[in-house]
Every structure is written in structure tokens, then in C-alpha cells.
Amino acid sequence: MFKQIQRLQRLTAILFLGFASGLPLALTGQAMQAWLTTDGVAIATIGFLALVGMPYTFKFLWAPLMDRFEPSWLGRRRGWLVLTQLFLAVSIYYLSTISYTTSPATFAVIALLVTFLSASQDIVIDAYRTDVLEADERGIGASMSVLGYRIGMILSGGIALIWADQWQSWSRVYQMMAGVMLFSAIFSLVFLPTVKSEIKPLNxxxxxxxxxxxxxxxxxxxxxxxxxxxxxxxxxxxxxxxxxxxxxxxxxxxxxxxxxxxxxxxxxxxxxxxxxxxxxxxxKSAWAFLILIILYKLGDAFAGSLFTPFLLKGMLFTQIEVGIVNKIIGIWLTIIGAFLAGLLMMRFTLFQALMSFGVLQLLSNFGFYALAILGKGAWGSFTLMPFDLGFVAVTVPTQIDSLLMSAIALENITSGMGTAAFVALLMSLCSNQFSATHYALLSALAAVGRIYVSPVAGVLSESLGWPNFFLFSVVTAVPGVVMLWWMRESVYRISQKHIEQKSS
Structure with missing residues (x-):
């Protein structure tokens, strides 16, 4: 009974930390894209501003310092968590006071600082998750992490759109997010379970x-x-x-x-x-795994790189409609996808989960292609009645496009499933003594697609048009699936190591 309580505590902590990890990501991604779009910034410029996310691809460079040193008064991993979350709260608040149109350089620098701190927080969260979870908890732990992560992005990337539409102020939205990060720091300080005492930094x-x-x-x-x-x-x-x-x-x-x-x-x-x-x-197969990590989510990254400008500027959906469909309704679809992935991963081998979920996330890009080809209103719409969830409310009936709803539903479920299997793979490749550095290296490579496709995507979307752009995103997803099939024996070996750890 005591062990079950400890397991529940660990999984709850992983869920919350996933939320804390996902929150600042959208603030320099989808939410920032929406802010800049409403301010009239060109799509190509918005695409290049995605380069402020570069710290996510470099975080393995300073991750060794977070493996080696710890604020001694707060314990291993927890100290860095509290510090990064506090500094995130301050930097997000400062970003809320700046306008890109009047101070573009300052805006870009502070956005870069937010991504640096967010990447640093991710280093510690990923290491903490790897260190604190037992071997047989990795599948469900990965699902809980993805679920929390998606909820964080829902708050900062979807509900934020509704707040911005209702409040007519992106600055106020970012100030609210700064307050949430401050709460996260307090939660991490008080409630997180400690990691195993035998896991120590290098002497x-x-x-x-x-x-x-x-x-x-x-x-x-x-x-x-x-x-x-x-x-x-x-x-x-x-x-x-x-x-x-x-x-x-x-x-x-x-x-x-x-x-x-x-x-x-x-x-x-x-x-x-x-x-x-x-x-x-x-x-064994270390370099091949690095290539697989880059390719596995590449198609997903291309399709989502300019998704918000596509909906707002390309399809002329309103901020409130995008926020409701992409995030408010999407939260239930994400929960279904994350828990379904967790349940399936208890029965699937790691390779089976990666392959089946990878094919599904590839196919989901056709939903965006259909939306670009058929256009707004092609499948009709339905009326969403007013609601009040306390933290967000819609006071008037809202028309929801059925094709938009279908495309986003498919993306939320399949992307969440693919990410859950992907996180389990990354954890399986990490050593506990160097979990911060290993996971930072692997996840930094995973972020290569998300960060560096955006400038290319901005130019391609203007030169090819949205329909061909989304077809191209499908093509970019194919090499990852092929690479995974080619490495099936190596992935099976990683899966067997996971089973051996579970039984030992």
C-alpha cells in the first residue's frame, strides 16, 4: 500500500512537471506567433523569430553543469527546478512589458532569455523524471509527462488566445503566465519527492x-x-x-x-x-539513434511550425475559435491520446509503440492538407454554447468549423501518442549518473526539427502555398518511419533492456 502511494506521488509530480515544462514553450511559440500576427508582423519574419528557440537545441552544452553542481540546500534536481522557475516567472513578466513593433531587438533578446530558462528547466525536469521513475513506470510516466506538457501548452497556447481576444491585451496574458510559473516554483519546493540517494554527481x-x-x-x-x-x-x-x-x-x-x-x-x-x-x-547504434531522434518528429514539426498563422491569417479563423478548438476541446482529446498511449505501451514493445504511433502522426498531417484544400466551412459548422470553467469563459454562442475540429482532433490524439512513445525511448537511452546531459543531448536533437524548420517553413508556405506545404510535411515524416523500421532490432534491444530492468 505504501509503495502504491509513493508511485502515485511520483506520477503526480511527473504530471505537474510536464505542465511546467509545456507552459513557457508556447509563450515563445504559438502564443508569440499569434501575438505577432495580430500586431501585423510578416509571416516570414515570424518564422525567423522561431530561432529564439535555439537554446532548446544547445541545452546539452550547459546540462553537464546541472549534472555536476546542485544548490545544496534544496537537494538534487529540486534546487535547479526552483531557481529556473523563479527566473522564468520574472523574464516572462518582463516580456509582457515589451512590444515587438516598437522594440524588436529587446523583444527578441528577452524571448531568447525565456527560451534559455525554459530549456534549462527542461534539462532538470527530464533528468528528474529519468531518476525518480522506476523502470516499470517509464511507459505510464511518459504518458503522464506528455499529458501535463500538453495541458501546459493548452493554457499558454490556447486558453491564452481566448484571454487575448477577450481582454484585448497580450501583455496581460503574459503577466498571468508569469504568475503560474511563480506557483510552479512554490509547488516544486514543497511537494516534489526526492530522487534516489545513491544517484550522485561525478566526483x-x-x-x-x-x-x-x-x-x-x-x-x-x-x-x-x-x-x-x-x-x-x-x-x-x-x-x-x-x-x-x-x-x-x-x-x-x-x-x-x-x-x-x-x-x-x-x-x-x-x-x-x-x-x-x-x-x-x-x-551500440548510438549515432543511428541520434539520426532517428531528429527524423521521428520532423513531419510533425513541419506541420505545426506555422500552424497558428495558417489558421489566423491563411484561413481567417478568429482567435477565440482557434483557442476553443485547438486547446479547450483539444484538452480532452489530448487526455484520451495520452492515456491510450500509456495503456497500449503496457502491452506493446517499444518498437511497436513507436512504429504504430509514428504512422498515425504522419497520417494526421493530411487533416491540415484537407483544411487548406477544402477551405473554411467545407464540412459545415456547429454551435458551441456559452461556458464558464472559472479560469476561462465564453459568454456568447460560438460557431465551430467541423473540418477544423476534425483536423485538430486527429493531430492532438496522434501527436500525443507519438510523443509518449518518444519520451519512453529517450529515457531508455539515458544513464542515471548523467541523465541531465544525456537527455538534454537527445531532446536537443529532437528540437532541431521544431526550431530550424520554422524559417524554411515560412519561406515555403509563401512560395508553395498552404496545400503543398502540408503535403511536403507528410513527405518529411516518411524518413523517420523508414529509419525506425531499419533500426527495429536496435529498438528491440532497448526494449529488452527495459524489461530486464523491470524484473530485476
């Missing part, structure tokens, strides 16, 4: 760790400088360059700067980084 020289991190940063900056110098030597004027050239510069900079940073860190002696990377890459 290394703290000064060398910090010097190694500094060397890492200097190496990355040197790589960026070298790339910029090379582009300028080739006669490229960044002020006049096209968005494709600017995107190429960003991607080349990454490919040069990251290896230079890692080499510099290894030379100085950043032990937690080097040993954690060695620990991961010593696994």
Missing part, C-alpha cells in the same frame, strides 16, 4: 569543470566568428542577404562552432561533459 574537480565550460563557450564563439569571417570573405553582405543565406549562415555556424567548443572543453578538462558523451556514444 570531479569543480574548478576544472567551470574552466572547461568557459573553454566550451569560447570555442563556440570562435567557431561563430570564423564562420562569419568566411562568409564576409566570400563577399556576402548580411544586411542585404536573403533569408535563405541567413539561414545557411546559422546552420554552417552551428556545424563549425559546436565541434570547436567540445574540443576546447575536452582539452581543458570538462569531465562531466566528456565522460557523459563517452558514456552515451559507447552504446
Amino acid at each position: 570531479s574537480d569543480p574548478k576544472k569543470e567551470l574552466l572547461g565550460f568557459l573553454a566550451l563557450l569560447l570555442g563556440v564563439l570562435a567557431g561563430v566568428y570564423v564562420t562569419r569571417f568566411a562568409f564576409m570573405a566570400a563577399g556576402i553582405d548580411f544586411a542585404e542577404a536573403s533569408k535563405w543565406v541567413q539561414l545557411a549562415y546559422v546552420l554552417v555556424s552551428l556545424s563549425v562552432a559546436l565541434p570547436m567548443g567540445v574540443k576546447a572543453a575536452q582539452y581543458v578538462g570538462f569531465a562531466t561533459l566528456t565522460q557523459s558523451l563517452s558514456s552515451y556514444f559507447n552504446q
Whole structure:
């Protein structure tokens, strides 16, 4: 009985932390896109502003510091959680006081700070989930995490749209979200279960760790400088360059700067980084898993990268209709998808879950294609009567487009299922001693699609049109499914390791 209570406490904590993780993501994603769209910012510019999400792809660089050091008075993992959530509350509130149209540079910098803190929070949440869950809890734990994550995004990405429409103020919405993050910090401080006492950081020289991190940063900056110098030597004027050239510069900079940073860190002696990377890459099929992680959610990322501008500007749906359909009604569909995934994963092997859910999330992109082709009102509509849930209310009857409802229903259920299996895969690839660094590395690669397809998506949507854009998103989902089939034996081996851990 006591063990069941402890399990319930752990799963409740995972549900809440999933919520805390999902909340700030939409504030620099869908919600920010809606804010900028209503302010009249061009879609291509909105697509490039998605690059403020770059910290999600770099978080494995500072994750070793969060593996190695802990605020001692709050305990392992919990200390970093409380600190990042407090700073998130402050930075989100500050963002609410800025307008992109009057201060674009300041807006972009503070949005970048929010994503840095959000990525840092994710590092700790992912490590905490990996450390605190028992082996036989990973499937249902992944589902609870996804459920909480989606609820967080529903609040900041959907209910926020309704509030913005009713209050006529995005600043007020962001201030509300800052208050929610403050509550999250208090909850983490008081209610989270502690991780196992035997899981301890690496016993290394703290000064060398910090010097190694500094060397890492200097190496990355040197790589960026070298790339910029090379582009300028080739006669490229960044002020006049096209968005494709600017995107190429960003991607080349990454490919040069990251290896230079890692080499510099290894030379100085950043032990937690080097040993954690060695620990991961010593696994069989390590590189193949990295490619799979990038490809598995790529089609999903393409379809969702400009989803909000598509609905608001391309299809001319209202903010309140998008908020109700995409998030308020979508919450029940997400709950169904998350719990269905959890139940199925108790019976499926890891490969079976990844394959079946991956195919379903690929097919869901055809719903957006149908919406773009057939148009608003093609399947009629129905009336949603007024409601008041306390935290959000709709005071007048609202017409809901049936095709919009169908497309979003399919996306919410299948994407939630695919993400649950994906999270279980990532946890299975992590070592507990380096769980923050390992999970940060893996999830950073998973974020590559979501972050770096947005600039491409913005240009493609304007040049191809929305119908062809969503067909292209289907095509980009195919390599992930093919890669998964090719790696079925490797995934099966990971699944067997999971079963052995469960029985031991």
C-alpha cells in the first residue's frame, strides 16, 4: 500500500512537471506567433523569430553543469527546478512589458532569455523524471509527462488566445503566465519527492569543470566568428542577404562552432561533459539513434511550425475559435491520446509503440492538407454554447468549423501518442549518473526539427502555398518511419533492456 502511494506521488509530480515544462514553450511559440500576427508582423519574419528557440537545441552544452553542481540546500534536481522557475516567472513578466513593433531587438533578446530558462528547466525536469521513475513506470510516466506538457501548452497556447481576444491585451496574458510559473516554483519546493540517494554527481574537480565550460563557450564563439569571417570573405553582405543565406549562415555556424567548443572543453578538462558523451556514444547504434531522434518528429514539426498563422491569417479563423478548438476541446482529446498511449505501451514493445504511433502522426498531417484544400466551412459548422470553467469563459454562442475540429482532433490524439512513445525511448537511452546531459543531448536533437524548420517553413508556405506545404510535411515524416523500421532490432534491444530492468 505504501509503495502504491509513493508511485502515485511520483506520477503526480511527473504530471505537474510536464505542465511546467509545456507552459513557457508556447509563450515563445504559438502564443508569440499569434501575438505577432495580430500586431501585423510578416509571416516570414515570424518564422525567423522561431530561432529564439535555439537554446532548446544547445541545452546539452550547459546540462553537464546541472549534472555536476546542485544548490545544496534544496537537494538534487529540486534546487535547479526552483531557481529556473523563479527566473522564468520574472523574464516572462518582463516580456509582457515589451512590444515587438516598437522594440524588436529587446523583444527578441528577452524571448531568447525565456527560451534559455525554459530549456534549462527542461534539462532538470527530464533528468528528474529519468531518476525518480522506476523502470516499470517509464511507459505510464511518459504518458503522464506528455499529458501535463500538453495541458501546459493548452493554457499558454490556447486558453491564452481566448484571454487575448477577450481582454484585448497580450501583455496581460503574459503577466498571468508569469504568475503560474511563480506557483510552479512554490509547488516544486514543497511537494516534489526526492530522487534516489545513491544517484550522485561525478566526483570531479569543480574548478576544472567551470574552466572547461568557459573553454566550451569560447570555442563556440570562435567557431561563430570564423564562420562569419568566411562568409564576409566570400563577399556576402548580411544586411542585404536573403533569408535563405541567413539561414545557411546559422546552420554552417552551428556545424563549425559546436565541434570547436567540445574540443576546447575536452582539452581543458570538462569531465562531466566528456565522460557523459563517452558514456552515451559507447552504446551500440548510438549515432543511428541520434539520426532517428531528429527524423521521428520532423513531419510533425513541419506541420505545426506555422500552424497558428495558417489558421489566423491563411484561413481567417478568429482567435477565440482557434483557442476553443485547438486547446479547450483539444484538452480532452489530448487526455484520451495520452492515456491510450500509456495503456497500449503496457502491452506493446517499444518498437511497436513507436512504429504504430509514428504512422498515425504522419497520417494526421493530411487533416491540415484537407483544411487548406477544402477551405473554411467545407464540412459545415456547429454551435458551441456559452461556458464558464472559472479560469476561462465564453459568454456568447460560438460557431465551430467541423473540418477544423476534425483536423485538430486527429493531430492532438496522434501527436500525443507519438510523443509518449518518444519520451519512453529517450529515457531508455539515458544513464542515471548523467541523465541531465544525456537527455538534454537527445531532446536537443529532437528540437532541431521544431526550431530550424520554422524559417524554411515560412519561406515555403509563401512560395508553395498552404496545400503543398502540408503535403511536403507528410513527405518529411516518411524518413523517420523508414529509419525506425531499419533500426527495429536496435529498438528491440532497448526494449529488452527495459524489461530486464523491470524484473530485476
